[in-house]
Amino acid sequence: MARESTTFLAQLEQRWQQGHFVCVGLDPEYERLPAVVKEGRSLEEALTYFACELIDATADLVCAYKPNIAFYEAYGDAGLRALEKIIAYSKKSWPEIPVILDAKRADIGNTNLGYVKSSFDLLQADAITVHPYLGKEAMAPFLSRQDKGVIVLAKTSNPGSGEFQDLLIGEHKEPLYLVVARNVARYWNDNGNCALVVGATYPSELKRAREVVGDLPLLIPGIGAQGGDVAATVKAGQDSRGWGMIINSSRGIIYASHSADFAQAARNATVALDAEINRHRG
Numbered sequence: 591m592a593r594e595s596t597t598f599l600a601q602l603e604q605r606w607q608q609g610h611f612v613c614v615g616l617d618p619e620y621e622r623l624p625a626v627v628k629e630g631r632s633l634e635e636a637l638t639y640f641a642c643e644l645i646d647a648t649a650d651l652v653c654a655y656k657p658n659i660a661f662y663e664a665y666g667d668a669g670l671r672a673l674e675k676i677i678a679y680s681k682k683s684w685p686e687i688p689v690i691l692d693a694k695r696a697d698i699g700n701t702n703l704g705y706v707k708s709s710f711d712l713l714q715a716d717a718i719t720v721h722p723y724l725g726k727e728a729m730a731p732f733l734s735r736q737d738k739g740v741i742v743l744a745k746t747s748n749p750g751s752g753e754f755q756d757l758l759i760g761e762h763k764e765p766l767y768l769v770v771a772r773n774v775a776r777y778w779n780d781n782g783n784c785a786l787v788v789g790a791t792y793p794s795e796l797k798r799a800r801e802v803v804g805d806l807p808l809l810i811p812g813i814g815a816q817g818g819d820v821a822a823t824v825k826a827g828q829d830s831r832g833w834g835m836i837i838n839s840s841r842g843i844i845y846a847s848h849s850a851d852f853a854q855a856a857r858n859a860t861v862a863l864d865a866e867i868n869r870h871r872g
């Protein structure tokens with residue numbers, strides 16, 4: 591079993607080796623929680639209970655958990671306390687599974703020191719999502735944390751992601767997302783702790799990104815509620831070892847049922863996604 595002192599990449603590779611590529615997105619909205627979760631619990635307790643039940647129901651099947659901080663910030667102090675408890679619970683109960691804080695941070699260097707402290711040292715996340723807009727120089731506080739993962743947005747899953755990300759730039763007139771992917775793989779990854787985000791809703795772009803980044807890990811959201819195709823995603827996204835993918839589904843798993851069987855239903859949805867991914871690998 592991996593210990594907490596291991597790196598994000600080592601944890602991931604261990605899970606991939608065991609055939610696990612699903613990342614469960616822990617993105618709870620209080621209004622959508624099953625009644626059985628809310629009954630007799632404060633908002634903080636309900637968010638925490640919901641996520642911890644989902645974690646326990648899926649832990650043997652996943653390569654990572656990914657809480658998106660927006661869903662917790664939306665509830666102020668209570669939400670942030672829940673997030674802290676959920677990450678602590680996951681790491682204590684299942685220390686071999688990395689937790690990715692989806693926060694899409696990045697600012698000038700000394701401001702990034704604050705983000706590094708809050709995400710890695712206070713919240714204890716194993717990895718964080720960031721945007722690349724400020725360039726490598728500003729990202730030093732993140733990149734210097736060898737044990738933590740720095741997951742950089744390249745081609746996002748949303749319908750309008752092409753506005754900037756598909757702009758053709760440079761002497762080879764390449765789309766911006768591909769320049770980001772190449773720079774991160776070649777120049778940002780001195781400590782072997784970088785990964786990229788490429789949406790499952792863009793399999794052609796996923797294929798092109800994979801071609802330029804070698805075996806760099808890819809966080810691939812857009813499966814489930816956003817309609818990404820699993821077969822096309824795996825075909826385009828797997829690396830030379832048939833690994834390299836952190837395939838996220840949030841709503842498709844966490845709201846598989848709105849009844850008392852929500853955790854079992856989430857498990858069933860994870861089993862189905864895990865099987866589908868593995869069917870298309872290789």
Ligand SMILES: O=C(O)c1cc(=O)[nH]c(=O)n1[C@@H]1O[C@H](COP(=O)(O)O)[C@@H](O)[C@H]1O
Binds near residue numbers: 615617789809812
């Ligand atoms: O960084 C991300 O995880 C992310 C990038 C992206 O391009 N698209 C995307 O949907 N995400 C996140 O992945 C999750 C997707 O949730 P579902 O659409 O419910 O599966 C949310 O937390 C999004 O913020």
